[in-house]
Amino acid sequence: MEEPRIGVYVCHCGTNIAGTVDVEEVAKYAETLPHVVVARHYPYTCSDPGQELIKKDIKELGVNRVVVASCSPRLHEKTFQGVLREAGLNPYLFQMANIREQCSWLHEPGPELTEKAKRMVGAAVNRVSRHVPLEMRAVPIFPATLVVGGGIAGMQAALEIANSNHMVYIVEREPSIGGHMAQFDKTFPTLDCAACILTPRMTEVSRHPFIRILTYSEVVAISGYVGNFKIKIRRKPRYVDEGKCIGCLVCQEKCPWTALSEFNAGTSKRKAIYTPFPQAVPNIPVIDAEHCAYFLKEKCRACEKFCDANAINFEQSELIFELEVGNIIIATGFDTFDASSIPQYGYGRYPNVFTSMEFERLCSPTGPTEGHIILADGRQPESVAIVHCVGSRDKNYNEYCSRVCCMHALKYSHLIKEKTNAAIYQMYIDMRCFGKGYEEFYNRISNEGVNFIRGKVAKVTDEAIAEEEKGKLIVLVEDTLLGTMLRVPVDMVILCIALEPRKDANEVARLFHLGRSADGFFLERHPKLDPVATMSEGILIAGCCQGPKDIPDSVAQASAAAARALAMIARGKIEVPAITAAIDETECSGCRICNLLCPYDAIFFDDEAKVSRINQVMCQGCGVCAAACPSGAITHNYFTVEEITAEIEGVLA
Amino acid sequence: MAEFEPKIIAFCCNWCTYAAADIAGTSRIHYPANVRIVRVMCSGMVDPIYILKAFEMGADGVLIAGCHEADCHYLNGPLKCDAMFEKIKRVVNILGLEGERLRREMIAAAEAPVFAELIEEMVKQLKKLGPSPLREGVKV
Known part of the structure; x- marks a missing residue:
């Protein structure tokens, strides 16, 4: 191997590093280290001129190993490896010293920061002098x-x-x-x-x-x-033969057993053999074994009797x-937020408190009420409260904003107005209508006679204290614009639940x-x-x-x-890092410890040669095999014992 | 005389703890400068030689930190690290080093404050213990 000629580049990163670390001193120190032919400090090493500086040194000074002391390798390792490659050097003849994230940013300014940066650069220099060129692997991409x-x-x-x-x-x-x-x-x-x-x-x-x-x-x-x-x-198992079923859905019609419809958010029943909704794709039903009489009691088989296509197959397995x-x-x-986890909103206790998902189904012509907005007793509501941010923007549940609720709340206003002419109260924290055409929609709905109350709802109750509250749900909310507590009696409450x-x-x-x-x-x-x-x-x-x-x-x-x-x-292909393990077959004792340890089954045993071999394409480079090999026959490329030991020696020097 | 500043070598897995250490920096969470991190691909690849080498070279404490078992980028590296750790711990004791000098922790990428606290705690503990008995040249 040729004599290492190391170039060291200490980055100021503006003042991010240079503000607390004496970069000039670090560079001067680096110059004294073995094999270092040039050590520079530069304001932004990752910039174009910074990269050119490295390339120039590689060409003019014959630098054949590079150390960059700057940010985390997780950020710019690939950038600088690219610089080496463009200058005709193998990208693995490179090492980074992370003196920003793991040094200058960490500690109060003081001489120990410069000392630590020096040690880190020393370690990188010591390590890189042991680096060997590695070949990147090109892996074909399967087109599916x-x-x-x-x-x-x-x-x-x-x-x-x-x-x-x-x-x-x-x-x-x-x-x-x-x-x-x-x-x-x-x-x-x-x-x-x-x-x-x-x-x-x-x-x-x-x-x-x-x-x-x-x-x-x-x-x-x-x-x-x-x-x-x-x-x-x-x-x-669907228990329905997809090849035979013609999607006539007679089975669904004849099935006498029911369960709550997931598609209708539990607002109606479906059969034990069902398609979730009329436009389902594929239009082939499934048998829900948990609710089917045949699976529960070994009788019924009504679907089978009525299926002309003989598509029902109770024997189907997964x-x-x-x-x-x-x-x-x-x-x-x-998934949607479970509204019953906020008990003061009464979901699950009061039948006329709905979640937004349930209300979507109530509005839909294919829903349980064929699109009629009605209360549990069949009446049309005369007043509706729409409660925003249920489970969103609330540190007790989810801190984030669910982003869609303001808009679907406005949409509900319009749909309710269109179908019932009920009075509508929007109880919101902030109206967030940020998308294309959203603010315009908000203005349009505002002009449709909707009451906006700015405040977070405290409680929904049926305990009336006044004549006009009797038989109603009363929404307790502070109007933060007026600074007063309100009791709003309504027939229906819609909870705009969070997306989770x-x-x-x-x-x-x-x-x-x-x-x-x-x-x-x-x-x-x-x-x-x-x-x-x-x-x-x-x-x-x-x-x-x-x-x-x-x-x-x-x-x-x-x-x-x-x-x-x-x-x-x-x-058609992708280059993946050359960080893999390789076995020196002359050293391998054939103990096969590595075969069992490999998480990717990339190591196999050659029965004839009585040695283990590593499939280089399957190997992901975790290095577990190399650490465990009792013969020291496995090399973990880019993380060899020599390289890491050199780093330890350098950092503790 | 200046206060004794222990040297800690931390072997941190590339995917979790090394990232946590980076995020600690990005979030400007301050912790003592005593730790020097050696990046490894997986906590499971830490060879016992590295630990002994670190002590031989005068480290006062060694930390091996990587993903929680469930987060492992390589499926089950932490299990392999644990198995190695159990053995090397005994060797380190035989060498006459206090058990507290060798630590094994699991710190996820999002747990930057945990990492900072750990270093803080280790430094405090090592200051109490004093310099490693192996510091002044060990002949192997």
Whole structure:
């Protein structure tokens, strides 16, 4: 190996580093270290002129190893590795000393900061002198994509990709695709009917030659890595043969057993054999074994008797199968806040307190009342209170704003006015109408004779203290603009409930190696510049699983995720870091300890040679095998024993 | 005489604790300058040699910190780290070092304040213990 000629670049990062660390002294110190041929300090090393400086030294001074002392390698390691590559040097002949996040930003100014920075630079110099060139691996991208979740975001992403003639699989755990949007009546601010814009989309997805919909199915395991994921899918038994069923739904009509309809948010019953809603895709029913008489008591079989197509199959069992995909888009959506956890609002106790989801179904022509807005006793309400921020913007529940509630609350005002002419009270904290056409919608509804009361509702009660309150629900709220407590008697209360992470978000996060932000939604790689990627390469997120958003934002994010997947598919391959482990077969004793430890099954035993070998494409570079090998036969590239020992020696020198 | 300032070497996993240490910096959470972080890909890759080397070179305390078991980027690295730790702990005792000098913690990327508190606590504890008995040159 050629003699190391190290260049050290100490960054000021404006005053971020230079404000507390004496960068000149650090650079001077670096110059005294073995193999260092040049040490400079520069205001912004990551800037173009900063990068040029490094390139120039590589060319003119024959620098063949580079140390940059600046920010975290998590931020700019790739930037500087790119500089080395452009200057014709192997990108792994580089080491960063993190003197910003882990030094200058941490402590009160003082001489120990400069001392610490020196030690860190010393460690990096000592380490980089041991570095060896490594080759990046190019991994082919399998052109198919998995979309998890068949709501509006999932469908949008699937269509974008499938329209480029690349295969997409949509996995949806419910019996039909459509998601929450299928449950909505009208959409704000245009008031066009949700079904009218959604159902053609659903049909388009189901007829697309490059989309395969797997409903009533869940992902149970994933293995592999970007470009080459293997997905294990569990398909729950429908007990209806999809090949034979013609979707006549006679079975649903004849079935004598019922359960609460999930689609109607529990406001009506459905049968034990059912499709969740009339426009379901696929239009094939499922038998809910928990409520079916045959599964509970081994009798009935009415559906089977009436099915002319002989499609009912009680013997069907779950199916486990594997898919191969290159990219994964997670679009698992949201759950709604449980309104009964705020007992003072009376949800569950008073039949005329509804959640926003229930009210959507009440308004819908396919809902339990065929679109008539009526109270539990069948009367039309004469007054309605719409309570904002139920479970949102409340530190007791969720601190964040759910972003859609102000707008759907305004939409409800219009729908109630249109259908009943009831008096309407909006009880809000702030009106947040930020989207395109939203402020205009707010102005329009304001002019329709709606009462706006600014204040958070304290309580909903049926305890009347005045004649006009009798038989009504009384909403106790402070009008913060007038500074008075109000008692507002109404017939109906609608609680605008928060959008929350899915109940099983934790399991899904573990399955796909996703992070979660403090609010529980899935964590994007960068909150501003990379809102669709995650820390796991090849796994993207879209829609409400990343945070509450309305339909236009969900669709936009889904298209962005699709674009990212398509870019990878178009490139055909991706370069992945060369940080893998390798076995020196002459040292390997064949003990096979490493075979068992590898979390990716990347190590296999060659029976003939009696040694273990590592599949370089499957290896993810965790280095566990190298630490455990009793013969010291395994090298963890970029983290070799020599390199790390050199770093320890340097930092403690 | 100036107060004894212990030297701590922290082996931090790239995905969780190293990120937590970065976020501590970004959030300007102050903690003592005594810790020097060595980035590793996974807490499970920490070779016992590194721990012994750190003590040999005069570290007063060593910390191995990585993901919680459920967050591991490599599925189950923390389990492997725990297994290694149980063994090396005994070796460190045999060498005559107090148990408190070697710590194993799990700190997620979001737990920057936890990381800062831990360093604070370790420094306090090590100041009480005094310099490592191995500090003045150990011949292996």
